Amino acid sequence: MAAILSCHSKFIRPSIPFNGGTRFPVSRNHSSPSSIQCRIQNNKQKGSTFSIKECAISIALTVGLITGVPALELSSNAYAATPVLPDLAVLISGPPIKDPGALLRYALPINNKAIREVQKPLEDITESLKIAGVKALDSTERNLRQASRALKQGKALIVSGLAESKKEHGVELLGKLETGMDELQQIVEDKNRDGISKKQKELLLYVGGVEEDMVDGFPYEVPEEYQSMPLLKGRATVDMKVKVKDNPNLTDCVFRIVLDGYSAPVTSGNFVDLVERHFYDGMEIQRADGFVVQTGDPEGPAEGFIDPSTEKTRTIPLEISVDGEKAPFYGATLEELGLYKAQTKLPFNAFGTMAMARDEFENNSASSQIFWLLKESELTPSNANILDGRYAVFGYIVENEDFLADLKVGDVIESIQVVSGLENLVNPTY
Known part of the structure; x- marks a missing residue:
């Protein structure tokens, strides 16, 4: 098999054993909706509380462990090179974007600030819903108001950023986005917390579609x-x-x-x-x-x-x-x-x-x-x-x-x- 970081099975395996011993923990959230027949057990474990300093040290030590251990080798004496330990400031500079949809949206070769100002508060609804009780609805409503205001104020700039060949489709998606925001407002007013995530996902699909309609052809020449x-x-x-x-x-x-x-x-x-x-x-x-x-x-x-x-x-x-x-x-x-x-x-x-x-x-x-x-x-x-x-x-x-x-x-x-x-x-x- 091929490898990340090594030649034999084509990728890394730190020296911490995966089978029968200590292994990397995998944090998973099994609450995402699915139309597929999948049953899964959701085991939750309490984690210890660390100070910021302790967290930083733990992360630094962990990265050092990963980057300085043997890789899975093609022969018994092949090892991965040991990279320099990254700057600690890089590790604790802020939470990364983990949502795959958001990563794909930000990776698009566009530069339209107006649509990004609509996108960001809609994405922030995810964090708002992690708040307990009615405060989650209040925070979601603030996110929604911000996104609606950004869309109203920036619509002309968004439309002007659409590729000419895709403009009609992009304008259609903007209309669906506006309607969807009104529908989400009603969902929030009805205190239907379960319905918020589904509508949020729909709205972000419209946003992503609008952003894709801003890409005018393939943006560069492959070598x-x-x-x-x-x-x-x-x-x-x-x-x-x-x-x-x-x-x-x-x-x-x-x-x-x-x-x-x-x-x-x-x-x-x-x-x-x-x-x-x-x-x-x-x-x-x-x-x-x-x-x-x-x-x-x-x-x-x-x-x-x-x-x-x-x-x-x-x-x-x-x-x-x-x-x-x-x-x-x-x-x-x-x-x-x-x-x-x-x-x-x-x-x-x-x-x-x-x-x-x-x-x-x-x-x-x-x-x-x-x-x-x-x-x-x-x-x-x-x-x-x-x-x-x-x-x-x-x-x-x-x-x-x-x-x-x-x-x-x-x-x-x-x-x-x-x-x-x-x-x-x-x-x-x-």
Whole structure:
């Protein structure tokens, strides 16, 4: 199997054992709505209370532990390089955005402050709902008033930011957004707390749609050496159906995944091309250890996809997009580029972040093996860990991601299907 951070199974395994001993804890919230038949036990444990100083020290020690331990090796004496411990100020600079939908919205190549001022208070409703009692409704109403005011004041700027070819659709979505805000106001007035999250999600889908309608074509040229490869010039959504074996808590489950070709066109294009070849259909989950879930290693000696037209393994370059840069960097980690404090457009923030596995010492060795991170904020602090800037993130699971942690080795991917965005794939090989 291929690896994050190491050559043998293509990713990291800290020396803390995962089987039979101490393991990374995985924080999960199983309250997200799902139309899939999934049953899961929700065990809650009380955590200790720490001072800010103690928390900072704990995080720093944890990062040191992760970054300074042996990796899962190809041979018995192969080890991962030990990165410099990140600046403590980076680790405690503020809570990262963890919601996959928000991460995808902020990753869009747009610069329209007016729509962002609508987006942010709508997203903040999530935090408002964590407040106990009626105060949650009061806080939600404040968020909603702020968003409504921003939409009213900034509507002209939002409409002017729409791509001409998509303007009609964008204006239609704005109308639905305005109507939806009125409906949410009524839900709040009715004190229907359970209905708020569902309507909030709907409104943010409209916001995301408006923002996508601001992208006028593909925003940059892919380097010439990669232009003939399958490229996803935009976004696509896929559904991955998994048949779960020997798990009383989970049966069939469908994971919806959004792939971001704006930030990772080569990586996303390669994956969609393999999906259309049905490469993953019938393949088992090959690693599920509480840290990541991984698959994509075909049967036989090959560790990736063998292109039948060349009879060779098809590999793709490491592809990392950074805030402030129009196009991705190729073939080098951010550490190798000296961009130690750069912020990746698609960070390992969310539970279910999707990325390519590769050999540790060969940046351009990714082929078909993919993994999803079972995000633990304290152990993998955003943009201050051993993953961001080293592995190509190209999407997020946006529905049923919480159930990832219940998958086990041997569970079968029944199918992966593109449900939207296939028209954005160019140079398909299937």
